[in-house]
Amino acid sequence: MLPVIALAIFLLMTVGVYLLMHRSLLRVALGLACIGHSVNLILLSAGRWGERPPIVSSGMQATDVTDPIPQAFALTAIVISMALTLYLLATAVVYSRRGGRAELIPAPENDGEQSSESLSMEFSGRGERDSSCS
Amino acid sequence: MLLILFALPAFAGLLLWLARPNVKTSRRIALLISGILIISAAWLVQQTSQGAVQVMAFGGWRPPYGIAFAADALSSAFILLQALLLGITFLALRVEQHGEETLLRAHPLALFLTSGLIGGFLTGDLFNLFVMFEAVLISSYLLLQIPGTRRSLAGALPVIVVNFVASALFLAGLGLLYGMTGSVNLADLSEQLVNAPPNLRRVALALLVVAFGTKAAIVPLSFWMPASYPTLAAPLAALFAGIMTKLGVYALLRIHALISLDPGLSEALIWAGGASALVGVLAALSQYEMRRLLSFHSVSQVGYIVAALGLGEPLGLAAALFFALHHSLVKSSLYLVADELERRNATRDLRKMDFRRTGGGLLALCFGVAAFSLAGLPPLSGFFGKLSVFRAAFEAESFVLLGLLLVASLFTLASMLKIWRFAFARKPAPKKGEFHTQFQPGALGLLVTLILVLGFSAGPVYTYALEAAKENIDGSKYREAVFNAMGEGPIGKP
Numbered sequence: 001m002l003p004v005i006a007l008a009i010f011l012l013m014t015v016g017v018y019l020l021m022h023r024s025l026l027r028v029a030l031g032l033a034c035i036g037h038s039v040n041l042i043l044l045s046a047g048r049w050g051e052r053p054p055i056v057s058s059g060m061q062a063t064d065v066t067d068p069i070p071q072a073f074a075l076t077a078i079v080i081s082m083a084l085t086l087y088l089l090a091t092a093v094v095y096s097r098r099g100g101r102a103e104l105i106p107a108p109e110n111d112g113e114q115s116s117e118s119l120s121m122e123f124s125g126r127g128e129r130d131s132s133c134s
Numbered sequence: 135m136l137l138i139l140f141a142l143p144a145f146a147g148l149l150l151w152l153a154r155p156n157v158k159t160s161r162r163i164a165l166l167i168s169g170i171l172i173i174s175a176a177w178l179v180q181q182t183s184q185g186a187v188q189v190m191a192f193g194g195w196r197p198p199y200g201i202a203f204a205a206d207a208l209s210s211a212f213i214l215l216q217a218l219l220l221g222i223t224f225l226a227l228r229v230e231q232h233g234e235e236t237l238l239r240a241h242p243l244a245l246f247l248t249s250g251l252i253g254g255f256l257t258g259d260l261f262n263l264f265v266m267f268e269a270v271l272i273s274s275y276l277l278l279q280i281p282g283t284r285r286s287l288a289g290a291l292p293v294i295v296v297n298f299v300a301s302a303l304f305l306a307g308l309g310l311l312y313g314m315t316g317s318v319n320l321a322d323l324s325e326q327l328v329n330a331p332p333n334l335r336r337v338a339l340a341l342l343v344v345a346f347g348t349k350a351a352i353v354p355l356s357f358w359m360p361a362s363y364p365t366l367a368a369p370l371a372a373l374f375a376g377i378m379t380k381l382g383v384y385a386l387l388r389i390h391a392l393i394s395l396d397p398g399l400s401e402a403l404i405w406a407g408g409a410s411a412l413v414g415v416l417a418a419l420s421q422y423e424m425r426r427l428l429s430f431h432s433v434s435q436v437g438y439i440v441a442a443l444g445l446g447e448p449l450g451l452a453a454a455l456f457f458a459l460h461h462s463l464v465k466s467s468l469y470l471v472a473d474e475l476e477r478r479n480a481t482r483d484l485r486k487m488d489f490r491r492t493g494g495g496l497l498a499l500c501f502g503v504a505a506f507s508l509a510g511l512p513p514l515s516g517f518f519g520k521l522s523v524f525r526a527a528f529e530a531e532s533f534v535l536l537g538l539l540l541v542a543s544l545f546t547l548a549s550m551l552k553i554w555r556f557a558f559a560r561k562p563a564p565k566k567g568e569f570h571t572q573f574q575p576g577a578l579g580l581l582v583t584l585i586l587v588l589g590f591s592a593g594p595v596y597t598y599a600l601e602a603a604k605e606n607i608d609g610s611k612y613r614e615a616v617f618n619a620m621g622e623g624p625i626g627k628p
Contacts, residue, residue: 020299025291032298039302039309046313070312073261077305080268084298087275091294095287104291119480 001049005041012038023103025092029085036081040074047071136190136203139174139213140253143167143220147245157234161224164241168221171248175214182210183598185605187615189258196620197258198319204258204616207602211455212255212384215462218584219376220248226369226470226577231477236367239280244373247273254381258616260308260318263385264301267349270381271297274374280367289365296358300348307341310334321616324391324609336396342389343399350382351433352440353410360417360429364482368473369577371425376466379436383458386443390451391609400444407441408535410434411542419549423482424472424557427549428465431508434542435461441539442523445530451603453522456596460507460519460588467504467581471497474573475557484556497573498558500582505550507585510543515585518592522599 012034019031047067052060054068095103146167150160181188188205191197205213223244227237250269257263278290312318314334315326327335344355351359359379363371386393386403393399414434421427439461442453474497479487492498507514520543527536575582588595605611 020295028295032295035299035302039305042306043309043312046309067316070309073305073309073312076261076265080265080301081298083272084294087272088294091279091287091291095284098284104295119476119482 002045005045005049009038009041009045012041025088025095025103028104029088029092032088033081033085036077036085040077043070043074043077045070135174135178136188136205136256139171139178140203140249140256142170142249143245143252144249147242147249150245151242154238157229157237160238160241161227161229164224164245165221167245168217168224171217171252172214172221175210175217178205178210179207179214181205182207183601185601185611187612189615189619191619194620197616198317198322201257201259201262202319202616202619203253203256204321204612204619205256206605206612207598208384208387208455208606209255211459211598211602212380213252215380215459216248216251216255216377219373219462219466220244222466222577222581223369223373225580226372226473228576232367232369236280240277240367240370243273243277243280244370247277247373251377251381255384258320258612260311260320260323263388264304264308267301267304267381267385270378271301274378277370277374278362278366280370281365283365286365289362292358293362296348300345300355303341303348304345307338307345310338310341314338319616320388320392321609321613325613327392327395332396336398339389339392339396339399343386343393343403346382346385346389347403347406347440348382350379350386350436350440352406352436353413353433354406356410356414356433356436359433360426363429363432364423364425368476369470371473372466372469375428375432375469376462379432380458380462383436383439383443383454386440387451387454387606390443390446390606394446394607400446403444404441404532404535405444407437407439407444408538410437410440412437412538412545415542415545415549419545419552422484422556424475424484424553425469425482427484427553428468428472431468431546431549432461432465434546435465435508437542438520438523438539441535442526445526445532445535446607447526447530448600448603448607449522449529450526451606452596452599453519453526455599455602456522456592457519459595459599460515460585463581463585463588464504464508464516467500467578467585468508470578470581471501471504474578479557484553487557489558489560492557493573495573496575496579500575500578501554501558503582503585505554507589509547509550513589515588515592518589518596522596 016031016034016038019027019034022028047070052065054065056065146163150163182205189202191200191202193200227240229237247270250266250273254263254266254270257266275290275294278293279286308318311323314330315323317323317326348355363374366374411434414430414437418427418430418434421430439454439457442450442457475487475492476482478491481487507516510516510520523539524536
């Protein structure tokens with residue numbers, strides 16, 4: 001069992017890192033999900049891949065079953081990474097709704113191409129916003 | 135008491151989020167909460183300064199099985215710092231200047247952020263620390279989006295991606311540690327790891343160090359930070375610069391007992407710190423956007439802290455703690471100055487700033503105090519911060535590091551002079567006109583006063599830091615307190 005899991009961890013991590021190299025936000029989000037799941041497998045492996053579920057009945061040793069605590073860790077991590085993936089995808093939607101492509105691009109340095117009027121509006125909190133990204 | 139510190143901001147944040155009161159009420163509630171936090175944090179500092187450790191175990195589970203909150207001198211110093219910075223940020227966020235919508239969004243989110251940070255400073259459990267990190271990160275992503283412009287979206291994305299990967303590495307390291315020891319309780323780990331297989335231990339700890347190093351933004355893991363801070367709504371940048379990188383620093387300090395099991399890792403921290411100090415300040419020197427300049431500066435200053443931490447020994451850790459406190463106050467006040475300058479001049483670009491718009495007087499004085507403190511001129515706090523780091527480097531006979539840090543110091547002064555030259559100094563002016571230069575110091579004045587107080591009471595604060603460092607290295611009091619959280623009795627071991 002263990003070599004298969006090790007291979008799965010390796011493959012998920014590789015695919016994740018490869019996808020992360022792209023500019024497209026969709027691919028980056030998928031890459032992050034892959035990395036997250038690869039780490040979840042590492043967590044699960046920390047609790048032994050036993051044959052039995054962690055319900056100890058009489059006559060059984062505690063070492064016969066898998067350790068439930070890493071499973072709880074992995075569950076928490078899955079929930080968190082799902083929330084973050086959703087948030088990233090929502091950001092991508094907002095991005096493309098504003099006419100931009102959903103890509104990772106750096107913020108412009110200095111003032112970019114903003115006029116000083118729009119800057120002073122922005123600094124006083126009255127700059128243009130999109131209600132969909134609150 | 136520990137629970138109040140953690141839960142109060144969370145519930146207050148939830149209340150503000152759901153009730154959406156008008157902006158005045160919201161501001162009052164936010165200020166009230168931060169006031170309560172400051173008082174309870176000060177109480178906690180006073181309680182723990184004599185080496186006592188406050189512990190609270192959850193759900194009737196005896197540590198190391200259950201999760202425990204534990205506050206020692208180190209944690210309570212950071213909690214007090216966070217409470218102070220939160221109060222100052224709320225004071226600095228003003229309706230007239232930053233707009234109603236910004237305030238209404240910022241208040242609950244900053245409270246969530248605080249709850250996560252305080253939880254992170256309190257927890258004695260590695261997995262709980264991960265959860266708190268995520269709570270902090272999610273609030274920070276939302277805070278980054280407050281301006282709601284394309285620019286802020288572009289600034290937030292690298293933060294999300296990089297921190298996601300760092301969290302994944304943290305989790306992987308944690309999984310390996312659990313696999314080796316069957317525990318994620320920090321007090322328990324420091325005992326169990328001594329006999330762990332050294333190679334596996336090194337891998338697991340290196341994963342943790344890389345994860346925390348990314349949050350603390352040390353070279354070569356720092357490049358997400360200068361990309362994002364300049365896009366924040368202004369006074370929030372002060373909060374972020376003050377405390378967000380310090381969570382990474384705190385986590386490194388907390389697991390220092392584990393890191394020091396592996397001399398290679400300490401060595402790596404020293405050189406990463408030295409490199410950050412120099413690379414950060416050189417990058418800062420080449421910027422013309424004030425907030426970007428300051429962000430690169432944070433990289434440089436965190437380098438001092440991490441290098442001191444890597445040196446270890448009580449001297450190094452005390453220097454790291456003192457420098458972290460000093461740097462938070464100074465960097466926050468510089469960001470508040472940047473906020474004023476940007477709004478007055480309606481530009482982010484230092485080259486377009488005009489001394490007549492900036493005005494002189496109090497603002498210049500505040501900037502001067504903060505900038506000289508950052509550069510390390512006596513009798514300001516930065517001098518004592520740098521002195522303590524240099525002393526630690528000198529005692530450890532790490533002269534190359536000492537040289538690196540001294541050169542970085544010189545460039546720090548140069549980059550502060552650059553801001554002065556462009557924004558404050560008189561220049562031949564082609565056009566005439568009336569300029570509005572009224573300035574009310576408010577939050578900034580308070581922060582600068584705190585810097586001065588820290589400078590003049592450097593002795594007692596350093597003694598406190600030294601005590602905290604000794605306790606952190608020894609660790610016996612912490613362990614004892616955590617294991618006896620449910621009263622005296624035999625400690626069950628698996």
